[in-house]
Each structure stands twice: as C-alpha cells, then as structure tokens.
Amino acid sequence: xxxxxxxxxxxxxxxxxxxxxxxxxxxxxxxxxxxxxxxxxxxxxxxxxxxxxxxxxxxxxxxxxxxxxxxxxxxxxxxxxxxxxxxxxxxxxxxxxxxxxxxxxxxxxxxxxxxxxxxxxxxxxxxxxxxxxxxxxxxxxxxxxxxxxxxxxxxxxxxxxxxxxxxxxxxxxxxxxxxxxxxxxxxxxxxxxxxxxxxxxxxxxxxxxxxxxxxxxxxxxxxxxxxxxxxxxxxxxxxxxxxxxxxxxxxxxxxxxxxxxxxxxxxxxxxxxxxxxxxxxxxxxxxxxxxxxxxxxxxxxxxxxxxxxxxxxxxxxxxxxxxxxxxxxxxxxxxxxxxxxxxxxxxxxxxxxxxxxxxxxxxxxxxxxxxxxxx
Numbered sequence: 001x002x003x004x005x006x007x008x009x010x011x012x013x014x015x016x017x018x019x020x021x022x023x024x025x026x027x028x029x030x031x032x033x034x035x036x037x038x039x040x041x042x043x044x045x046x047x048x049x050x051x052x053x054x055x056x057x058x059x060x061x062x063x064x065x066x067x068x069x070x071x072x073x074x075x076x077x078x079x080x081x082x083x084x085x086x087x088x089x090x091x092x093x094x095x096x097x098x099x100x101x102x103x104x105x106x107x108x109x110x111x112x113x114x115x116x117x118x119x120x121x122x123x124x125x126x127x128x129x130x131x132x133x134x135x136x137x138x139x140x141x142x143x144x145x146x147x148x149x150x151x152x153x154x155x156x157x158x159x160x161x162x163x164x165x166x167x168x169x170x171x172x173x174x175x176x177x178x179x180x181x182x183x184x185x186x187x188x189x190x191x192x193x194x195x196x197x198x199x200x201x202x203x204x205x206x207x208x209x210x211x212x213x214x215x216x217x218x219x220x221x222x223x224x225x226x227x228x229x230x231x232x233x234x235x236x237x238x239x240x241x242x243x244x245x246x247x248x249x250x251x252x253x254x255x256x257x258x259x260x261x262x263x264x265x266x267x268x269x270x271x272x273x274x275x276x277x278x279x280x281x282x283x284x285x286x287x288x289x290x291x292x293x294x295x296x297x298x299x300x301x302x303x304x305x306x307x308x309x310x311x312x313x314x315x316x317x318x319x320x321x322x323x324x325x326x327x328x329x330x331x332x333x334x335x336x337x338x339x340x341x342x343x344x345x346x347x348x349x350x351x352x353x354x355x356x357x358x359x360x361x362x363x364x365x366x367x368x369x370x371x372x373x374x375x
Contacts, residue, residue, distance in 0.1 A: 008306070010066050013165035017062050017106075017158060024103050024154070025051060028096040039093070047093055054085035054100060058107055065111050066165045075111050082107060083124075090131055101128040102151035106158020110166075121155055179267045179300060197244055201237040205230045253280060256289035257310060260296035264308055267300055269325075273310035280319060284367050287344050288312070288321050294341055295323040295363050302327075314369070318350075321365040341365075 029051065032039065039047070057078040064075055086104040089097035105124040109117050125148065132147045208230040215223040254276035261271040280288070292310060299305050305327030313320050338354050341363070345352040350367040 009168040010165050013161050013168070014062055014066050017161050018059060020158065020161075021055070021058055021103055024099040025055065028099055032093065032096045035096075043093065047089065050085045050089050050092070054082055054089070057082040057085070058103065061107050061111055062162070065162065066169075079104075079107060079111055087127065087131060095132070098128070098132050098147060099150075099154075101131065102154040103158065105151060105155035106162070109155055109159030110162025117159075121159075125151055125155070179263045182263060183297075193244055194241075197240045198237055201233055201240075205233055205237075208233070252276070253285050253289050253292070253312070256292045257312070260292050261310070264296060264299065269299065269305050270307045271310070272308070274312040276312055277314050277319065281369060283348050284319055284369060287348050287350070287367055288319055288365070290344055291321055291341055291363065291365050292323065295325075299325050299327060317369055319367045319369060321363075321367065323363045324360055326360055338363075 029047075032047070033044070061075055061078045061082060064078075083101075083104050086100035089100050101124060105121050105128070108120045108124060112120055128151045129148055208226045212223040212226040212230070215226065257273050257276055261273050264271040295310075296308075299308060305325040308323065308325040311320070311322040311324075341354075342352045345365050345367065348367055350365055353362075353364045355362055
C-alpha cells in the first residue's frame with residue numbers, strides 16, 4: 001500500500017511554501033508594528049493592503065502552478081501584482097520588508113518556464129540588491145551582502161520545493177500511464193494468443209474446403225475426407241479457443257483482487273482489500289471476480305479517487321462484496337458497465353446495488369453460494 005498520492009504530495013509542498021511565506025511576512029510585520037516610533041494608522045492600513053495583495057497573489061500563484069490550474073497569462077498577471085507589492089513594501093515602509101522580494105524570486109522560479117526563470121531570477125536579485133542598497137546604505141556593505149545571500153537562498157529553497165511538487169506529479173502521472181500500459185499489454189498478449197490459436201487453423205480449413213469443392217464431382221470420397229478433416233480441425237480449434245478464454249476469464253477471486261490492487265497502487269490509489277474466502281463455487285468466483293475487475297477499471301478510467309476499499313466476507317450463505325472509493329464526483333450510478341454487472345449478478349440469483357453518497361461511490365453485491373437458494 002502507498003500512503004502517497006499526487007494530491008497529498010502537492011498539498012504538502014504547498015503547505016510548506018505557505019508556512020515559509022507566512023513566516024517571512026509575519027516576522028517583519030511584528031517588528032514593524034512594535035517599532036519606536038510606531039507606524040501611523042494610515043501607514044498600517046496601506047501596509048495591510050500591500051501585504052494582503054502580496055499574500056493573495058502569491059498563494060494563488062503557488063496553488064495554480066502546483067495544480068496546473070489557471071493558464072500562463074493569468075499566473076503572469078498574478079506574479080506581476082505580487083512583484084509590485086513585494087518591491088513597494090520596502091520602498092515605502094523600510095528595510096524590514098526586504099524579505100518579500102526574496103520570496104518573489106522563489107515564486108518566479110516555480111511559475112516561469114526554465115528559460116524565463118534563468119532571466120527573471122537574476123533580474124529580481126539585481127532589483128533586490130538595488131532596493132536593499134538604498135535602504136541599507138547607512139548600515140554598511142556587510143548587511144547588503146547578507147541580504148543578497150539570504151535572497152538567493154530563499155529563492156533556491158522555495159523554487160526547490162515547487163519543483164519537488166512538479167516532479168512528484170510527473171512521477172505519479174508516469175505510474176498511472178504504466179498501469180494503463182499494463183492493461184494494453186494484456187490485451188495485445190490475448191490478441192497474439194488468439195491469432196496463434198485460430199490464424200493457422202482457419203487458413204487450413206479454408207484450403208481444405210477449397211480442395212473439397214474442386215474434388216466434389218470427380219473424387220467424392222477424397223472430397224469427403226477433406227471435409228471431415230476440416231471439420232475435425234474446426235472442432236479442435238474451438239476446443240483450443242475455449243481453453244484459451246478459460247485461462248483468461250476464470251482466474252480465482254484472490255487473483256482478481258491482487259491484480260486490481262496492484263494496478264490501483266501503480267496509479268497512486270491506496271487499496272485496502274480483505275482476503276478472498278476459500279472454497280467458493282466457480283460461478284460465484286467468476287461473478288465476484290468480474291465485479292472487482294470492472295470496479296477497478298471504472299476507478300482508473302472515470303474516478304479521481306485516492307483510496308479504494310474491497311470488502312469480502314461470507315455471511316448467511318451469501319458472499320458479500322463491497323467496493324468503496326472516494327472518487328464519487330466522476331462516477332455515475334448508471335451506465336453500460338454497471339448494467340452488465342447487474343445482469344451478471346442476477347444470473348446467479350444475486351442482488352446488486354451502486355450508489356454515490358457523501359463523496360464516496362459504493363458497489364455492493366450479495367451472491368448466494370448455492371444457486372436457487374434465495375427465493
């Protein structure tokens with residue numbers, strides 16, 4: 001089981017960046033408000049508006065960048081507003097607010113494309129040095145050097161956190177694609193096996209029937225031999241085909257549960273499953289396995305789920321199957337897949353239901369272990 005999902009990693013990275021930002025803004029705000037002489041009410045109002053504009057646009061830039069939300073033009077506009085507030089604060093209210101441009105450099109690093117970042121971050125550092133030089137000139141050159149180093153370090157830390165979020169997103173996206181590729185590979189393998197079983201046999205049957213047609217008038221006995229040979233080959237092919245399909249379609253319930261959990265885990269969805277009961281009748285194994293497999297496919301294709309729970313237990317002569325996921329927003333309690341499941345369950349005299357409630361989508365099936373036991 002995996003405890004990491006794209007959403008959790010992104011939220012964790014965003015939360016760290018938000019905490020760093022609040023710390024960088026809160027500390028100078030506290031010192032500035034308690035300075036002697038204290039700022040006037042008008043200055044407090046203006047500074048409050050500046051900080052609000054900086055934080056609002058900064059948090060929106062971070063959130064939209066990490067979640068691939070708004071388009072590039074919108075983020076650039078937010079970054080421009082954030083930059084204006086970041087440089088206005090130290091110019092208007094003193095060097096205590098020089099931490100804001102440092103944060104701005106980090107936001108630019110995670111928002112802009114790599115080439116633009118290589119241009120924008122040095123420009124911001126230069127701007128920070130110019131503003132800091134004007135504000136800190138009376139204090140000496142060492143303070144300016146310290147400011148530039150702190151600004152560069154802050155940009156690196158915030159930028160690295162943002163790139164960590166992007167990297168985690170790409171990793172999970174790659175895992176989801178691998179899960180889909182596994183399904184495609186299984187289909188291709190079945191197609192190859194099907195071709196191996198039927199391709200040659202159908203060609204030979206066609207040739208034998210063509211020979212029989214040509215011999216029908218001048219050598220009926222040989223024609224009959226060829227027809228019988230084609231019939232026998234067709235019967236053998238049907239038997240091989242049934243054996244092939246049985247191997248694909250009749251795995252145990254435990255195999256189906258393990259396979260679905262493996263695919264969901266690859267896609268970054270935590271899967272908790274009960275152990276499959278032993279000694280189930282073959283028809284119950286087939287239907288319950290189909291339910292688990294179809295539910296897993298629906299979650300991968302249609303749900304934005306992060307967790308899935310598969311409950312299996314025998315009670316009162318029935319096998320109870322319940323599959324719950326937290327991606328109900330993208331699933332409907334209807335559709336051809338669910339209709340097919342309901343028909344399969346009804347074929348073994350079982351009961352089936354699907355419902356969406358409180359952000360969770362639930363499939364339930366009661367399958368009698370003895371067909372005809374339920375009246």
